[in-house]
Amino acid sequence: MANSENKQVINAGIVGWGAYIPMYRLPTREIARVWGWPEHQYKALNVSHKAVDGPDEDSTTMGYEAAYNALLRSGIDPKMIGAVFFGSESKVYAVKPSATLIAEMIGATPDTMASDLEFACRAGSEGLKASLGLVSSGMVKYALAIGSDTSQAEPGDVLEFTASSGAAAFIVGPRSESAAIVEDTYTYVTDTPDFWRRAEKPYPRHGEGFTGEPAYFYHIMGAVKGLFEKTGLKPDDFDYAIFHQPNGKFPLKVAQRLRFPKEKVLPGLVTPYIGNTYNASALLGLARVLDQAKPGQRILLAPFGSGAGSDAYSIVVTDLVEERQDKAPKVDDYLARSYEIDYALYAKFRRIYVMLPRG
Amino acid sequence: MVLPVWWRKRIPRYRFVGALCKDCGRIHYPPRNACPYCGSRNLELVPLPRRGVLESYSIVYSVPGDNRLNAPLPIGLVRLENGVRVVAELTDVVPEKLEKGIEVEAVIRRIGEDGETGTILYGVKFRPALGRK
Amino acid sequence: MAYVTSVGLVRVDRNYYKSPRDLAFEAASKAIEDVKLDTIDYVIVTSSLTYLQASQFDLAAYIARELGVNVRSAFTVEAGENSGLAGVEVALNLIRSHAAERILLVGVDKLTEYISNRTYKMIQAIYDTESDAVYNVGHAGPMALLMRLYMDRYGVDRETLAHWPVMMHTHGKENPYAMLRFKVTPDKVVNAMPIAEPITLLDAYPLGDGAAAVLLSSEDQGGDHLAKLSEVYSSIGFQSIALRDDPLSFEAVGQIAREAGLNPEDIDVAEIHDSFTITGILLLEELGFAPRGKAAEMVAEGAFTKGGSGPLVNASGGLKARGHPKGATGVYMLAEVAMQLAGTFPGIRADSPRKGIAVGVNAHGSSARLAFLEAL
């Protein structure tokens, strides 16, 4: 495989990590009840509930809380953050960065880079990789990468079963301060129209089955195999494997193809409980694994975004992980904080009802 | 256009910062031009503790403006860990579980939207505290 | 001091047929119809919502011009819910300083020009729009926080507190200028629609429109007068209940009560600000009419109604039943106390009262005023 990525030591790692999942849960059976799906339709997805953002939440507020948690774990002064990347496909403003909002909220402004990234579900991961590059090169001391989404799905579309809300954030900093260092990465992208949303359209469209083989599986396999080739690592070298999780089924399937046992996938698999949080999907899996990982363990992380591409990371946990695990709420704390709602309330929270403008 | 009205006060509302009076030692929120207690202008911005106790609450049904989405609207009187009190909206509240004395924590949520410009206003609200400190 | 020479009231109501200017004209005309006047030195209009509801600036000049009387000067005074008594304070001081012989004070406000949630948004601006009212606390929210605090601290139950609106409706039923002229029971109050728990619709003032006018004259003006306006005491309070050491203390009211050397035994009749049940109860206690935590019980025992052990309080029905057209309310209060002292109040009357007070606040007590009146 021709390799555009240089083999070099990445002098950076994850100094702090943080998660956020909103409190409300919509059972997938409730969606099936409203839209007349047979239960096979959602049971096959292996997703029991999806997390729904409350009426006063959005990708900014969720991204902020994840970033705040990451800051708590890192213990750093937010003024030292030199770059903020916000990966989302549900930005509150089509034009106007969310990254500046969050940078201002956490106190990283004004001397910092800040920008929003878009690559379907993979923008947050690209932000993470860019952060590693900036820190490793010495251009900035710390960088903040956020993946946050209040994913849209057209009512009645199969996507509605899984499109959910959540956020994850990582403070990237010097290797010596890291709770987990990134050994190497490998990125694999092509032009693949599996899922898209045209400008001005409220909901994304997708190619149904086309989102599977030529998109999800092809790109994740490409990225992970590329990483293996580049590093000489193999599945047995990893303690955890975390893949993008659009549903509860695909990550287990891709793991099987790459010869990872189920046990290495389950700790980082959160979609069955909360649905697909898009830009936070695999990153929330990483946050949950870091919440429980032991020093010396190796993690494979492979986010994916439609359009399409995947990043594969090899991450090694350091001795610093344990002292940071309890410094902020864990993914499991947010999973435990749940309140079930029905479709009617979901529709209200998500502003699905057609309401005439007032005035 | 209310855009600059909100914008100029964003820092204390985003970062939950109060003002410490260097003359009488008392802290208030949000920061004002003079200490409400002694009138001193010798003030210093200080971060506030994010946790507190819910001293009183109400569920507001007579919601002002276009706020049906958020109705009914829980509000509270919160006493922070350092004794400073704040009146604020509550969020992530299950009405039947709302009671005096519960521990709450500051979070950032949407406070509103400016109807004319569509800009979003963010600020501190309080929610029942997550289990962990 | 000054004299209250005459008054003119409009019944508080949903006056859909009349504009703020129509209402002000009606009240002002009534106040001056029987008085021989060459000149009015000042027309002082007190209003807090007119700009928002009727988009009118310099309201006083427009109202004054329509009266067809020779008026030297006109201006508007705004102090939120406390505008009326603020106008009284200004007028008294102008007369005392010999800047004016005759002042026509006109309070006017409408609350029904817009749909209710729009009005709630307007009137929540009585609270600090840089702190509490940054949020959608509504017009009742902060007071609801105080009501729950009060109930818990003193162990006063919801039912006992309901006796305040019960008394207000009993009083208001006899007042031809009251908006709500029907009786209610404690049970009805408790089970009424919640507007900001634990405040129900029957704990709250109704949204209504009104205007009240009072002609004030200097000592040198001969003729008949209704009562003597001896003094207005005024103070400002904290911007938020959150800033108080004790959120339940209306420090500005306590301050003016002390300044006035108020002795409850000396007061025969009082009109006090009861935007909500809890406001009325806390004011009774802050004024020394009842010990802390005991006002509701005393109200239930009939202490503040005719024949009770205390002064006759809110014979008008108060903000609760007479109504609360914001900037006009303080002028209603002044007129009602003056009529009580003159023996001309057209509702429940105190027995030959000598001294009366009108006490107003804005919101939770951002400002407070107490007007002291004496019988002639």
Ligand SMILES: [Zn+2]
């Ligand atoms: Zn001070």
